[in-house]
Amino acid sequence: MRGDIDGIEAAVFDVFGTLTDWRTSVTAELAAAGERAELTADWPSVADDWRRAYPVYLRRVVDGELPYRPLDALHRLMLDEVLAERGLEALSGAERDGLVRAWHRLRPWPDVPPGLERLRASTVLTATLSNGGVGLLTRLTKRAGLRLDAILSAELAGSYKPDARVYRKAAELLQVPPHRLLMVACHPDDLTAAARSGLRTAYLPRAREWGPDAAAPPPPEGVDLVVDDLPSLADALTR
Amino acid sequence: MRGDIDGIEAAVFDVFGTLTDWRTSVTAELAAAGERAELTADWPSVADDWRRAYPVYLRRVVDGELPYRPLDALHRLMLDEVLAERGLEALSGAERDGLVRAWHRLRPWPDVPPGLERLRASTVLTATLSNGGVGLLTRLTKRAGLRLDAILSAELAGSYKPDARVYRKAAELLQVPPHRLLMVACHPDDLTAAARSGLRTAYLPRAREWGPDAAAPPPPEGVDLVVDDLPSLADALTR
Numbered sequence: 319m320r321g322d323i324d325g326i327e328a329a330v331f332d333v334f335g336t337l338t339d340w341r342t343s344v345t346a347e348l349a350a351a352g353e354r355a356e357l358t359a360d361w362p363s364v365a366d367d368w369r370r371a372y373p374v375y376l377r378r379v380v381d382g383e384l385p386y387r388p389l390d391a392l393h394r395l396m397l398d399e400v401l402a403e404r405g406l407e408a409l410s411g412a413e414r415d416g417l418v419r420a421w422h423r424l425r426p427w428p429d430v431p432p433g434l435e436r437l438r439a440s441t442v443l444t445a446t447l448s449n450g451g452v453g454l455l456t457r458l459t460k461r462a463g464l465r466l467d468a469i470l471s472a473e474l475a476g477s478y479k480p481d482a483r484v485y486r487k488a489a490e491l492l493q494v495p496p497h498r499l500l501m502v503a504c505h506p507d508d509l510t511a512a513a514r515s516g517l518r519t520a521y522l523p524r525a526r527e528w529g530p531d532a533a534a535p536p537p538p539e540g541v542d543l544v545v546d547d548l549p550s551l552a553d554a555l556t557r
Numbered sequence: 558m559r560g561d562i563d564g565i566e567a568a569v570f571d572v573f574g575t576l577t578d579w580r581t582s583v584t585a586e587l588a589a590a591g592e593r594a595e596l597t598a599d600w601p602s603v604a605d606d607w608r609r610a611y612p613v614y615l616r617r618v619v620d621g622e623l624p625y626r627p628l629d630a631l632h633r634l635m636l637d638e639v640l641a642e643r644g645l646e647a648l649s650g651a652e653r654d655g656l657v658r659a660w661h662r663l664r665p666w667p668d669v670p671p672g673l674e675r676l677r678a679s680t681v682l683t684a685t686l687s688n689g690g691v692g693l694l695t696r697l698t699k700r701a702g703l704r705l706d707a708i709l710s711a712e713l714a715g716s717y718k719p720d721a722r723v724y725r726k727a728a729e730l731l732q733v734p735p736h737r738l739l740m741v742a743c744h745p746d747d748l749t750a751a752a753r754s755g756l757r758t759a760y761l762p763r764a765r766e767w768g769p770d771a772a773a774p775p776p777p778e779g780v781d782l783v784v785d786d787l788p789s790l791a792d793a794l795t796r
Contacts, residue, residue, distance in 0.1 A: 390732075443695055453732030456682055456707040468695040468708040473730070491712070493629075493692030 323518060323543050326555055328494045329437065330447035330470060332479075332503035333455065334369075335527045337446075337464065338424035341365055347420035351413045357406055362529060364404060371396040373507075376449060376478040386476050388451050393418045421450065422457045426464055427524070433548020438465045440556040445470040447488050447501065449478045468492070480511030489517070502551065506538035518542045520551060562757060562782050565794055567733045568676065569686035569709060571718075571742035572694065573608075574766045576685075576703065577663035580604055586659035590652045596645055601768060603643060610635040612746075615688060615717040625715050627690050632657045660689065661696040665703055666763070672787020677704050679795040684709040686727050686740065688717045707731070719750030728756070741790065745777035757781045759790060 334340045341362065349361040375392050378384040397414055401407055409417075437444050445468040446455045455469045468491075472478045475487035489496045496516035503509050504524040513519050520543040523534030537544050545551045573579045580601065588600040614631050617623040636653055640646055648656075676683050684707040685694045691710045698705060707730075711717045714726035728735045735755030742748050743763040752758050759782040762773030776783050784790045 438699075443699065445695070451732070452707060452709075452730040456684070456731060460677075460682065460706045465704070467699045468691060469706075470691075474713060491691040492695060493690070 323500060323520070323554060325498055326442060326500045326518065327498040328443035328445065328492050329500040329502055329520075329551075329555065330445050330488050330492075331466070332501075332505060332508055333446050333448035333450055333458070334372075334421070334424070335524055336502060336504045336522055337430050338426050338458070338462070339526070340369065340421070340424050341527065341529060343424045344368065344417075344420050347417055347423075351409060351417055352406070355409050355413065357408055359404060359406060364400060364406070366528060367400045367403070368393075368396055371400060372449075379478050380481045386478075388473065389421075389449055389454065389478075390418050390451065393421060422454050423461060424458055426462045427548075429547035429549060431463060431465075433550075433552050434465050436549060436552035437555065438467070440552070442555050443467050443492060443494070445488070445492065447479075447484070448472065479508055482511065482515045485512045485515035485517050489515075500542070500555070504534070506535055509541055510538045513538075513540060520545060520554075522546075522548070522551065562739060562759070562793060564737055565681060565739045565757065566737040567682035567684065567731050568739040568741055568759075568790075568794065569684050569727050569731075570705070571740075571744060571747055572685050572687035572689055572697070573611075573660070573663070574763055575741060575743045575761055576669050577665050577697070577701070578765070579608065579660070579663050580766065580768060582663045583607065583656075583659050586656055586662075590648060590656055591645070594648050594652065596647060598643060598645060603639060603645070605767060606639045606642070607632075607635055610639060611688075618717050619720045625717075627712065628660075628688055628693065628717075629657050629690065632660060661693050662700060663697055665701045666787075668786035668788060670702060670704075672789075672791050673704050675788060675791035676794065677706070679791070681794050682706050682731060682733070684727070684731065686718075686723070687711065718747055721750065721754045724751045724754035724756050728754075739781070739794070743773070745774055748780055749777045752777075752779060759784060759793075761785075761787070761790065 331337055345362045345365040348364055379386055444466045447470050449472045451473045452471045455471055470488050472484045475483040477483050489499045499517045500520055501512035501517045502520045504522050509519040519541050521537040521541045522545050525534040570576055584601045584604040587603055618625055683705045686709050688711045690712045691708055694708045694710055709727050711723045714722040716722050728738045738756045739759055740751035740756045741759045743761050748758040758780050760776040760780045761784050764773040
């Protein structure tokens, strides 16, 4: 751990990857749907493809190529594309709708519940700041037993990260000056964009985000803090 | 308790009066500020005046007479007006700012924490739906130890209750059809407006909202449920 984070009043957390192990959760639901449809595939790799399509579609919305629409609708478009590329069109519309909702049911990394509980007992405000919608995030955090002080989403800015409006909207809604708001994420591009909007940043590498053999990317230049897990972040913010 | 509330997926709660005893909290802070300024006044009645100015100002915003601005800013305007009427202008600007933040520190009614904990363990989603802003509500619920699944505010619709847009925005953000969303409040006008937007409604009378000798108003016509306290509501929703 390193960095200077004096004066932080609130911390906002990326969710897909940083708080939750999307890959294990989504792969299991894809495999179960595939089995029901008697389809075989390399399901972890289908999950990876689905997740990789995500920043590409969001970027189209941020750049104005696609009108804003809720993440569930984008997830369905991406899934349809990935299934077509893989020759898995036999998966029914109802199964596809169920798979879109798999993102409402992601499981947290093991260090997350105890880290959030420690922050909950401190004066630091905590909130999600995800591209998932408010409804998705409310269901996900309730089901996973994650205790945050508020649910914030890119939806509230009518855009997606890494659009600067998303980070500024979070600071405005929490009534916290941007330099007293900490963005916590495992994705360097999320942190770089947050820093550009005046937020401070904490990098929490998740080496296993893309599977057991994956490696975490290096921290972004100028990051304010690097931590190994959420309890370490809680220690740093409440020391 | 009476009424039919089958199929409710989420409950949203009014905060000033329904979940919190604003009068005791605000009166104590007014009296303390007055003592520091060596002012005497009937502080409970000053608190009542301040609270009575509130629906009047919000109505001006809903009707387009005043542009939307955050509740803290409106609270300051109302406080200045009430203090002038009472001859209490000697209260400094810093004290007034502190009193505006008294609304961030309201204490809950005693039945509220156990009722919310019971709902938290159920599948029913819970959220605030208050005219207080997201920042105010996040601080208030954290400080009071109130556990809700999400923080929703009229601020997210850029208006105030009883504007229909506020109730519809809550249903949209939670991804719940309006008829599966329950508005819980101690104010009949809030419930009447929610019902007009297609929500279902639960009346939770708070006889002591306006002081020890006050009486609760009768329930609004057509209300779906009347409960005595929050644990009773939790029982009704999770039976």
